[in-house]
Amino acid sequence: MMQSLNPQQHAAVTLPPQHALVLAGAGSGKTRVLTTRMAWLIQTGQASPFGLLAVTFTNKSAREMLTRLGALLPINTRGMWVGTFHGLCNRLLRAHFRDAGLPQTFQILDTADQLAAIKRLLKAHGVDDEKFPPRDVQRFINGAKEEGLRPAQVEAWDAHRRRLVELYTLYQTQCEREGVVDFAELLLRAHELLERNGPIREHYQRRFRHILVDEFQDTNALQYRWLKLLAGGGACIFAVGDDDQSIYAFRGANVGNMADFQREYAPDAVIRLEQNYRSYGHILDSANALISHNAMRLGKNLWTEQGEGEPVRVIELPSDLLEAQWIVDEVRSLISEGRARSEIAVLYRSNAQSRVIEHALFSSGIPYRVYGGLRFFERQEIKHALAYLRLMDNLHDDTSWLRVVNFPTRGIGARTLEQLGDLARQYNTSLYGAVPYMSGKGGTNLVRFTDLVTSMAHEAQVLSLPELIEHVIHHSGLREHYQSEREGEDRLENLQELVNAATVFAAEENVEGLPAGRLVERALPRLQAEPQAHVGPGGLEVPAPADDDEPLTELAMSPLAAFLSHASLEAGDNQAQAGQDAVQLMTVHAAKGLEFDSVFITGVEEGLFPHENSLVEAAGLEEERRLMYVAITRARERLYLTLAQSRMLHGQTRYAMRSRFLDEIPQEHLKWLSPREARPLQMAEWAGSAAYRRSDAFGRPSAGRSAPVPPRTATSGVTVGDQHFRIGQGVRHSRFGEGTIISLSGMGQDSQAQIQFRDVGTKTLALGVAKLEITSG
């Protein structure tokens, strides 16, 4: 188990029981250390499998951890507390729903459900959604919750914010009435439960002697507090993370948690894993050099025993179309060299870039796979089916009610629902609860719908989970609806896939054949019927696990409720054509944690990567740099950085110069396939440049590629009045001082320039308005 660990990995794995922070660089064997540590703790008898808690951010990494652990030790990992923050909190709340003040059947709102709930709330209270856009309200509420704040604790320093706090309060009341819980609420509730309930807190504090955290740099304030609370009884926290790979600050992750952890817990051990087993030297050194430009770091330098390998290839092309075409040609030659398509990744900063690349790949007939986009459980037809199922569990779930009350249409219109909503408010009940108060024509259809849902709920007491879903799809009219819809073919297939998913789920949970709605008593903490000594892989006698406390509450959940949680917490795969050998397309964010033999990082331009929206603050630029660091370190053997001088964005052609990140990598690691000029090339120069023609000498097929296509615009500049502006030009502004134009967009009087000023940072100015003096270029 321990063989072939390097000294640092070995030290981390065998650390005595104490708090520890492991700074694990990209490709340094982080997951391996985490799982081997768990196995080691179990095997040496320092912990029982259920005395460990391991927490991750994604279901995928939780699964991987369990799989690897299962491979290391002959134990049944089922029922171990290994999961995502949200998954574990859900488990906690299910087990102690009463103490947490939740109904037994509480359901989980995903982001879209939450937004719908907020829209409904705003409408019901006549809130001006110009002044309070639902998305902003959502962000405010989630932001507060992620800071661990209830409405009373949020500072409201002006009228607008006071109103937001009011809305937060109202939203909370609505959620409670409906028995639903959003993602952030899972964490906050679980935290409050542990904080306020001494016996429960002490039970879990006694139980989990070892808490292991993956991707610690991505934790937010509330998650960190949750961990601290859980470890408050003397448990050891083993936190693994990489501050250089923190790329989720924009959604509340706080890298500062790493430094705080180091300070507050004064961990006796900070271990750095700096040997990289993934990339060749030039790639790794490029990444190191780049990230060294960040000021806010804990510090770490990756090295490799592999040779320096090939230099990083860099190429600048006249346009996004040519960039895509060039990539496709290069991909084709990589494939013809015998490389697997699935080992080639094309990464981009923003999703908007994928279209052009997809188009080029498609035209060339190269199979590709795009990550991101709609996931299985987020599909419209699936959400409809799930809404029926949720109503079966909880008729007061207004979100679900509204989603399907008139889908398929059954003559219940907006007016009827408005009336119903008024009544519900009047009698302080759910929409379902308000049905008896309805009179008139609208009422009869509503009663019919209510009967439908109640009869389905009856079936839930008889039918198994897959049977129930089949029943719902049929009797709700969903099947018929999609059969008659022109493009309903896929949707019908997905609905069938939902039945399959439920079959698999029921088998995994051992509830096959049991009625979907019937409670299944299970003592979750019990892992094995009879804890006994095993013989470990090394012939080691493994002591019987320590006797843990009996659970305070047994988890009682119906197969249906369990399936619904599963659907909310794990949105499912979002990949088309899984399994096929295809070129991988994804955003840099989505690539985190993955690795490929060959990687293309596209759009390495100022304004795009780093993204212009991040340039307003220094912290933003550092996050962009970390993002580039993550991108570079995905590559094992070959790395390409590509950039385009012009690019279609939001229906406008934009011109940009190469990313500053390119200048932060020492040239010795780079091999320019296009001329690297002190200033960006003019397109006219480019089209005729010898370097471009020479590019065929690099072994790419020149056939199939047309001669250099003239750019869509003659020069990369705009003319406003009698002035002609170009990228890279020096300018002077009366107030902002000296600066350089780093990007241009628009035409004539409407054009804008992004200017990097020497003293005041980057500004975007309207050229028709701003008075600029051209100083050079």
Added chain:
DNA sequence: GTGTCGTCCTTTTTT
């Protein structure tokens, strides 16, 4: 209740 037209927005995303 459904279909069409216009308006708005557009960084990154998991649970």
Added chain:
DNA sequence: AGGACGACAC
């Protein structure tokens, strides 16, 4: 440019 969503008309 292109998609999503909301307002309006049939």
